[in-house]
Amino acid sequence: MAKSLTQPEIDAFKARLCEVAERRFAEGGVASVSMRQLAEELGCSPMTPYRYFRDKEDILAAVRAAAFDRFADAMENAGTGIEDPIERARASGRAYLDFAFSQPNAYRLMFDMSQPDDGRYPELQRAGERARRTMGAHLEMLAERGQIHGDPQVLSYVVWAAVHGLVVLHLAGKLPESPDFRTIHGEMMRLLVQGMRTPPAPAGDTP
Structure with a gap:
């Protein structure tokens, strides 16, 4: 009779499978x-993964959810103990880049175009939303203090889109050696911050 696994053993197997x-x-x-x-690399029966996951899409959703949680953890931990929201946002931004470049496989999978329907995977939906809220939290505080202008949720997507695009270009080897990534990133953030600090033009003033 096969030995029944304890819950810690099951959790360890699932973590290894996701890795x-x-x-x-x-x-x-x-x-x-x-x-x-996957089973061959783990040295287990081909049916073993099916005890814990429906199919490989189920595994992929779990992998992505875990990656989004690590991503959010990194940004939240980076801001711990920093009172100034501007400095907290900068620390969170550095953590974003550190995660993307230290865990490129996870980062690519988080944003792979072949995303499953999040509605089928509540944990993936939760983790993705947590990451978005973590990135937007600093902007909400800055907006409340009048240090930036605009809808913080919209601004969080604007900043996310800009940073993500630059990171993907870097991971794909599409950026030059000079100017380097840090130089381009610094200029991009300067323009974004300048724009967020500028009040929107009154209605009718836009050409």
């Missing part, structure tokens, strides 16, 4: 990875 899946999905894409391949 292997993250690397293989990032290296070869979702279509190139099968449940059998």
Whole structure:
């Protein structure tokens, strides 16, 4: 009779499975990875992963949810103990870049175009929303203090889109050596901050 696993053993197996899946999905894409391949690398029966996940899309959703949680953890921890919202936002921004460049496989999978329907995966939906709220929290505080202008939620997406686009270009090797990433990032943030600090033009003044 097969030995029943304890809950810690089950959790450890699922974590290891997600770790292997993250690397293989990032290296070869979702279509190139099968449940059998994952089981072979883990040294278990091909049916074992099905005890805990419906299919590889279920595994991928779990991998992405875990990555979004680590991403949010990194940004939240970076701002811990910093009272000034501007300095907290800067620390969070540095944590964003550190995560993307230290865990590129996870970062690519988080934003892969072949995303599942989040509604089918509540944990993925929760983790993704948590990451978005973490990025927007500093802007909400700055807006409340009148230090920036505009809808903080809209601004959070604008900043996210800009930073994400630059990170993806860097990970894809599409940026030059000079000016380097830091120089381009610094100029981009200068323009974004300048824009957020500028009150919107009165209605009718826009050409």
